[in-house]
Amino acid sequence: xxxxxxxxxxxxxxxxxxxxxxxSVLGIVIGIASVIVMMGIGQGAQDSITSEVGGLGTSTxxxxxxxxxxxxxxxxxxxxxxxxxxxxxxxxxxxxxxxYTLAAGSESVESVSVTGVTAGYLTVxxxxxxxxxxxxxxxxxxxxxxxAVGQAVAKxxxxxxxxxxxxxxxxxxxxxxxxxxxxxESSSGMSFSDPDSFAVVPLSAMQNSLTGSxxxxxxxxxxxxxxxxxTAKSIIGYTMLARHNLTDxxxxxxxxxxxxxxxxxxxxxxxxxTMLLSxxxxxSLVVGGIGIMNVMLMSVMERTREIGLRKALGARxxxxxxQFLFEAVLITCLGGIxxxxxxxxxxxxxxxxxxxxxxxxxxxxxxxxxILSIGISTAIGLIFGIYPARKAAKLPPIEALRTE
Amino acid sequence: MANNIDKPEEKPPxxxxxxVIEVKDLVKTYHSGAGDTLVLKGLNFQIHEGEFVSIMGPSxxxxxxxxxxxxxxDTATSGDYILDGVNTKDLSEDELAGVRSRKIxxxxxxxxLLAHKTVLENVMLPGMYGHLPMTxxxxxxxxxxxLVKLENRAHHRASQLSGGQQQRVAIARSLMMDxxxxxxxxxxxxxxxxxxxxxxxxxxxxNRDQGKTIIIITHEPAVAxxxxxxxxxxxxxxxxxxxxxxxxxxxxx
Ligand SMILES: Nc1ncnc2c1ncn2[C@@H]1O[C@H](COP(=O)(O)OP(=O)(O)O)[C@@H](O)[C@H]1O
Ligand SMILES: [Mg+2]
Numbered sequence: 055x056x057x058x059x060x061x062x063x064x065x066x067x068x069x070x071x072x073x074x075x076x077x078s079v080l081g082i083v084i085g086i087a088s089v090i091v092m093m094g095i096g097q098g099a100q101d102s103i104t105s106e107v108g109g110l111g112t113s114t115x116x117x118x119x120x121x122x123x124x125x126x127x128x129x130x131x132x133x134x135x136x137x138x139x140x141x142x143x144x145x146x147x148x149x150x151x152x153x154y155t156l157a158a159g160s161e162s163v164e165s166v167s168v169t170g171v172t173a174g175y176l177t178v179x180x181x182x183x184x185x186x187x188x189x190x191x192x193x194x195x196x197x198x199x200x201x202a203v204g205q206a207v208a209k210x211x212x213x214x215x216x217x218x219x220x221x222x223x224x225x226x227x228x229x230x231x232x233x234x235x236x237x238x239e240s241s242s243g244m245s246f247s248d249p250d251s252f253a254v255v256p257l258s259a260m261q262n263s264l265t266g267s268x269x270x271x272x273x274x275x276x277x278x279x280x281x282x283x284x285t286a287k288s289i290i291g292y293t294m295l296a297r298h299n300l301t302d303x304x305x306x307x308x309x310x311x312x313x314x315x316x317x318x319x320x321x322x323x324x325x326x327x328t329m330l331l332s333x334x335x336x337x338s339l340v341v342g343g344i345g346i347m348n349v350m351l352m353s354v355m356e357r358t359r360e361i362g363l364r365k366a367l368g369a370r371x372x373x374x375x376x377q378f379l380f381e382a383v384l385i386t387c388l389g390g391i392x393x394x395x396x397x398x399x400x401x402x403x404x405x406x407x408x409x410x411x412x413x414x415x416x417x418x419x420x421x422x423x424x425i426l427s428i429g430i431s432t433a434i435g436l437i438f439g440i441y442p443a444r445k446a447a448k449l450p451p452i453e454a455l456r457t458e
Numbered sequence: 459m460a461n462n463i464d465k466p467e468e469k470p471p472x473x474x475x476x477x478v479i480e481v482k483d484l485v486k487t488y489h490s491g492a493g494d495t496l497v498l499k500g501l502n503f504q505i506h507e508g509e510f511v512s513i514m515g516p517s518x519x520x521x522x523x524x525x526x527x528x529x530x531x532d533t534a535t536s537g538d539y540i541l542d543g544v545n546t547k548d549l550s551e552d553e554l555a556g557v558r559s560r561k562i563x564x565x566x567x568x569x570x571l572l573a574h575k576t577v578l579e580n581v582m583l584p585g586m587y588g589h590l591p592m593t594x595x596x597x598x599x600x601x602x603x604x605l606v607k608l609e610n611r612a613h614h615r616a617s618q619l620s621g622g623q624q625q626r627v628a629i630a631r632s633l634m635m636d637x638x639x640x641x642x643x644x645x646x647x648x649x650x651x652x653x654x655x656x657x658x659x660x661x662x663x664x665n666r667d668q669g670k671t672i673i674i675i676t677h678e679p680a681v682a683x684x685x686x687x688x689x690x691x692x693x694x695x696x697x698x699x700x701x702x703x704x705x706x707x708x709x710x711x
Contacts, residue, residue, distance in 0.1 A: 363570050367583055368587035
């Protein structure tokens with residue numbers, strides 16, 4: 055018999071048993087859609103962690119002041135740089151930070167982070183100036199009371215970035231002149247504060263006019279090569295230990311923090327996420343697969359009688375197997391397409407809801423999850439659609455007819 | 459209750475010399491968890507072309523088992539079944555499918571129609587497996603449906619018909635490939651008396667007018683009385699084989 059005729063019989067069989075066909079397709083739809091959504095959510099979580107890690111900047115090292123008696127000063131910086139024979143540091147920035155009320159006229163903003171910085175600031179922190187000119191050598195050297203502000207500060211006090219340039223701004227009670235406004239930054243998922251609400255002044259101005267002290271909060275170093283983090287840490291560490299007359303690292307009254315340290319932790323977290331993701335994918339594939347298997351097995355088993363009858367009417371085994379193959383292919387294709395669409399819709403809906411809830415979580419559909427879910431579901435659908443039919447078709451007709 | 463129903467076919471059967479069915483030492487054993495059951499204990503009989511034979515016997519005596527083997531729906535444990543001169547032992551699976559398709563029309567007690575298909579589709583089904591061209595299949599099925607007087611039900615689903623109507627569909631279906639042999643396993647067992655008579659008259663006319671060989675299983679003497687020869691089975695053994703008693707009426711059954 056020609057394939058077309060068997061195909062037509064398969065189609066009419068599916069059409070005439072709409073309820074059973076619907077259930078079979080539904081089983082496959084649920085299997086595929088749930089795998090795509092589950093894997094999408096897992097993949098999204100992993101992507102967001104990876105991008106957080108990427109945003110950290112892996113090539114900076116911070117030396118952080120921990121001591122009142124022997125506070126960090128620019129002399130420490132000079133000593134460290136003097137020991138950098140290998141040239142591992144490409145840029146550096148000494149900083150000291152405080153929280154001040156910024157005010158101009160009747161407008162004011164409280165508790166803004168104001169940092170005194172040295173010349174390497176823009177390079178080390180990766181900041182860009184949108185309007186105006188950042189501090190020049192003279193500003194850094196002489197302690198001119200100039201200030202560069204973040205977008206939020208400019209908008210809150212002056213209404214816009216351009217309106218802020220050249221204006222006077224009181225830091226606490228000390229007047230400064232705004233010379234630059236930084237470009238706006240997108241919020242990193244990890245901090246809750248507005249990344250544009252800050253201000254920067256030359257370190258000399260900070261020390262002369264605001265803190266009245268020569269102590270530093272920290273020094274940031276930019277590495278020529280991220281792979282030299284260990285060398286860089288030991289240069290900083292041994293210089294500081296020597297300057298503080300210490301021999302044991304355990305006694306150190308300073309902290310050296312490398313972004314790579316955090317990276318290691320986060321890489322471990324990402325590894326756990328990957329495991330979790332694979333676990334979720336595996337479980338959803340198994341659950342979806344068992345669902346599809348049951349639905350296909352049940353629908354074919356209950357048709358053993360039908361197979362027996364068709365054989366009694368003269369059908370050959372190969373004809374019957376071909377019919378059930380066509381039926382299984384039609385069901386898995388239909389279920390696969392609908393399941394894929396629902397899975398994609400589910401991922402979009404999840405991302406949308408998370409956006410509405412101001413949550414960073416997203417569901418990301420990857421080709422691998424689509425291919426994996428459709429591939430495995432189709433394979434299971436075909437195997438469990440055809441295998442029992444093949445078995446039934448091999449029985450003597452009367453035995454197949456006798457099964458309840 | 460109808461009594462003294464006239465057998466319409468008082469013309470004699472046209473029985474040829476040709477033996478279409480021959481059974482030699484036919485044995486069937488069922489294997490199950492509880493052990494083996496010997497159901498047919500060595501049957502021997504021959505049936506000529508054009509005969510109308512009834513197989514009788516109490517329930518469980520092996521009538522259906524015999525019929526399934528004759529219909530190539532099951533195989534014997536030992537012994538030979540020679541159909542049209544060919545020993546069915548020597549046939550492959552596909553050749554057996556061919557036998558079921560072309561040589562034999564099987565009518566079941568339980569009708570065994572595909573409930574979701576229409577009357578027309580059910581009747582046409584053997585035509586598909588027998589490779590009849592679509593137009594011929596359709597034309598033939600339509601004729602057969604007219605023959606069993608169901609033309610105004612052709613597009614109803616099988617599940618919407620009464621038992622008698624379903625059995626008529628099954629008869630029409632068994633004739634689709636124009637087989638020389640019709641096997642009917644208690645075809646009237648599930649039917650009320652008036653429909654029984656109709657079905658039996660129809661089978662008789664197939665025998666008398668078209669010369670088809672017919673074997674019918676029944677445990678009702680009134681049904682057997684339509685046939686020309688009765689084989690009686692008891693516990694898997696033939697206890698008698700001879701001319702049917704044609705003077706039995708429904709009220710005696
Ligand atoms: N598939 C089977 N497995 C085991 N025993 C069976 C099977 N089919 C029939 N039998 C047994 O074989 C005997 C004959 O059955 P059957 O041929 O159906 O009798 P009848 O049609 O004369 O009533 C019965 O005892 C029945 O229980
Ligand atoms: Mg029986």
